[in-house]
Amino acid sequence: MIDISEVVKRTGLAASTIRYYEQIGLIHSPGRHGLKRIFKSNVIEQLDLIKLGQNAGFSLDEISQMFSNSGQAMIDRNKLKDQANKIDEQIRKLTAMRDGLLHAANCPASSHLECPRFQKLLRVNRRLSTEST
Template sequence: MDIGEVSKRTNLPASTLRYYEEKGLIASNGRNGLKRTYKSSVIQKLALITLGRNAGLSLDEIKDMLLPDGLKIDRAVLLNKADELDSRIAALTAMRDGLRHAAACQAPQHLECPKFLRILNIAGRRWGRPSRRRKP
């Protein structure tokens, strides 16, 4: 398949495919004129890369798990990422619940609502903390 077909089938821009190739995540098997060509197995590898990226893994973490003929899953990395996701889910759930409460609160002023004040207090304690996001 040429790069255009892979791009179309995976919904990834050709620039991303070239970048993944540059990073060593995928490999072309040659060229057809000026266009790179790939084996059909690249589709599955790109699906794995997309899954890893959606889970928050860095490209380096994903690369370490990809072998030319399969996968070498690092269970510790996956468990750590699952723990990070659990923390983010808990924080997002609390934020969602706070927004729902603020939208439905019957207090004349939100600053008179004890629950809203608790939410503000929690948010204030988190100021100045560095982001836990990893660089790609």
């Protein structure tokens, strides 16, 4: 069991953020020492996953649906598959972006907007970002 300052140290998050996450049910503190929250040390892994999800463009709400309530990770196998598909979709988007960005970084065209390949990327991106996800 660790306290909030330990969580701060090991995740780099602000204490207020950790409290906020507990408040919205994203993580769970199994008890108190006096007033002070205590956490299981696996909260570190949970917070890392939350960070990962955020970086990948998922909202806290979506993330909390991945960890159905109270730290019990992901029970429903069909939901798990759905979630994997969502992530897969996100991977495809990010891959298109990365390729486009790398191309843009190397493209000799004076303006990226004039480069046919960059234009194609923009179109693809629009399709991807207006799709129902």
